[in-house]
Amino acid sequence: MTATLPTATAPGPGTGPGTETPAVPARPTEAGGLGRRPAAPVRPLVRFRSSRPDLLLCGALLLVILAVQGWNITNFPTLSDDEGTYLAQAWAVQQGAGLAHYTYWYDHPPLGWIQVAALTYLPSLLVPEWMTVAPMRFSMLAVSAASSVLLYVLARRLWLPRWAAGLAMALFGLSPLSVVLQREIFLDNLAVMWMLLAFCLAASPRRHLWHHFASGLAAATAVLTKETMLVVLPALLVTMWRHSHRDTRKFAVTGAVTACALIGLSYPLYALLNGELLPGSGHVSLIDAITYQMGREGSGFILTPGSGSNGVFRSWLYYDTVLPLGGLAGAVLLIVTVRWSVTARALAGPALAAVILAVVAMRPSGYLPAMYVIQALPFFALVLAGGAASVTHAVLRRHRAAGRRGPGLWVRRAVLGVLAVSAAVYVLPRWYEGNRTALTVDANAPYRQAAAWLGREVADPAGTRVLLDDALWLDAVHHGFKPGPGAIWFYKADLDPAVTRTLPGGWRDIDYVVSSPTVRRDAADLPTVKAALEHSTVVAVFGSGEDRIEIRRTDTGRTDPESGS
């Protein structure tokens, strides 16, 4: 790991002008300048847009990634309540109905689903019925594509050789864990895209002041998309510091920090302008929301068997162990060897990001969301690819006199071949299995059937009130249920005073409950939902076992001859 990458030379002077020819000659003097320029940076510079091999490799990988992530995207993985929530909020933005389909209470900064709204705007205009979770997953393909390309560019800007950049992109886009998570409409995927953009700009080969400034803007956008990105900012700063020039660094870095802070402050500013910054009676507030999020009950230590965090952790490892565990191990190794290894210094930023995210996930008192790992995936991929490049270099070049050939070289190549083959033998079958599931299994038939049932069997949707989770909420709205008080996101029946007011009779004011796994899991803490489940009978069941979806009619005594199973 402490080897020197052939292309990962330290930035700036120091590696000796004789050992490498600068890839980019000093540019001609601009008009008005007097001509003295610093020596061209002694490092290869990637002109991505004009490098045909790079474009070809990146383009080919992109097609594969899009094919694997896009195929069967609507059927796997299972639609989640969170996806439904973000999309419903995006729908509310599109409708001009505010920032959420219920009262926006500063649970997250709204920029994430505003972007989802923009992404899905055109398709929803063309075919309004598509504005439901499954079809709109296709919009996430665009995000995946952007992130993958940015990751490739970043790898090249961090001086990884071409094949290693391709490896990073493949690891990032094709790990079964990535395939599953990047298909879903999660804000984390958008935030990752912005953060990768920020890293790319921070590692700008031109070391341009306004590239670094833009990096700050992109980073702020990432944080406003998903606030947990905040913890990655130090790693971004490290990257920018290493990639800026001594003479202009103070302007570049200060500019980036200022840009990031000013854009970040627009969120509290928004709350302030709405009179919702500070807590008060009768309105939501940013401070309240932060207090809630910080005080959210922890899901236990990630390594304690049986804790919620451990369950989430195991669900990640179920899909893939190579990327998360290998990536984390590689990141720790890079951080430890940063004094000796050129690769470690080149990848210090991404490695630090991976380590910080891991440390934050290890908080015993913290709450660990299922999509948390998404933010770490690109950094894991970069670190793994960098490690592979480093090992390759060590095997091929270490202690070898320049230009000498002979039997030693063949031994080295053989060793490298064995290493590569054994890595492939270990990884490929597992990934094949994981991705085969993602490409073939239909996990969402019960949801589709339940949605169809609501549209088909309920005679007067406009006058019917149904509790359901957000994965189905937009389907219900498209079938004519009134958004808000008619199609009720089940949490709101108990938690949103504006909704509770419309249910003076409690469960008696509700006609149907669509009982999905999420509803059954969380009903314990929601009295109205719980009562509705208890005072209702199943009229239709889709699927079986834990994942079944039941449609239950409440026992209000009202007879509704037209609806029935």
Added chain:
Amino acid sequence: MGGLLYTSVFIAVISLALFWMAAFTLWWQMHAWRTPETLASTRFDRPDGEGRLAFSLLLPARHEQAVLEHTIDRLLESSHTDYEIIVIVGHDDPETTAVAERAAAREPARVRVVVDHHETKNKPKALNTALPSCRGDIVGVFDAEDQVHPELLAHVDHAFRATGADVVQGGVQLINFHSSWYSLRNCLEYFFWFRSRLHLHAEKGFIPLGGNTVFVRTEVLREAGGWDQNCLAEDCDLGVRLSSVGKKVVVAYDSDMVTREETPGSLVSLLKQRTRWNQGFLQVYRKKDWRQLPGRGQRWLARYTLMTPFMQAASGVIIPVNFAVAVFLEVPVGIAIITFLPMITAMVTFVFEIVGLHDFGRQYGLRVRFVHYVKLVLGGPFYQVMLAGAAIRAVWREQRGRNEWELTSHTGAHLTTVPAASAPASAPASASSAAIREDSRP
């Protein structure tokens, strides 16, 4: 409701216009630090050792007997071999003339004295008086209180030959940032202007030149008819006229080779100096030489640069009003957010000024203390008020003076009153030095 809509649209339009203005200004102000390569290209190239061009250095001096001798001595220390110093004195100024004659007697091969017999005196008249007697290939202009680096001529010589330039503008830097809150900002204006923005102007082919440490090929200068005697910003005007006909201007800035000056001795003299520059800018704008510039972008840069003092004055007033309207009137939140855009650019500018002050201290080996940063930030709005005042004064004077322009070239009034007000020996580098046409930023 309709009223609110109009208010919202109006505020949004104003805010966006201000935002773009501030953003462009900031973009240009930070020109030199764009990339390490840009920064390196703003410096003088190392001279190749031998000076080949002959210099005629013009040194107009008026009631400046206290500092003139030192300035001449310093110029005589120059490492260059081929130059003459032409001191221009007024026929009504025997004290300064005596100092100049003494120096000429000591160094007859180097120093000559030219007497300006104009009834009303100003700097362009003095310079034009001396122009016919220049023997060198290059005419250089300095002010009587300038501290000129001995290596400067060798560097300028090399710059002329290496780049084929018609004009070379060296750096001028106010140094006494610790004197007062406004001198701090004044120094920083010079720093951003000469260190950074002038290079952009040179690159774009439209440049308002500075008043000293400026070097022009003698034949180019004679061809252009010398300086405009009726313009309050004759140096800016010269730059605009030369660059408008495609002459090549090169700017170079080295912190150890700049001409050092001091800020005006009082806020009032700073205000007067700024008024004169602004009025000069207006005159240059109205002379319309810049219209000959070939590129549309160049013409817009010219328009914008010459009008900057006035737009700045306007924005200094509009930004707070706009902000107050957004906060206190019930406009939609989206509109309110837009009104913050100019504030955001202003804040970014502030931050870059703080970093600039730090860099300034580093470049000149000066100790910048925490209190100076505080002064920089707190002084910002007040300096803005001063700039706005100077801009308004300039417009008012220009309007009032328009009729009598042909009758009495009233320029002299300013040029004589201003130095008289503020040119005691203790503050030699006063308003009499029309150093640069500074268009500052908030």
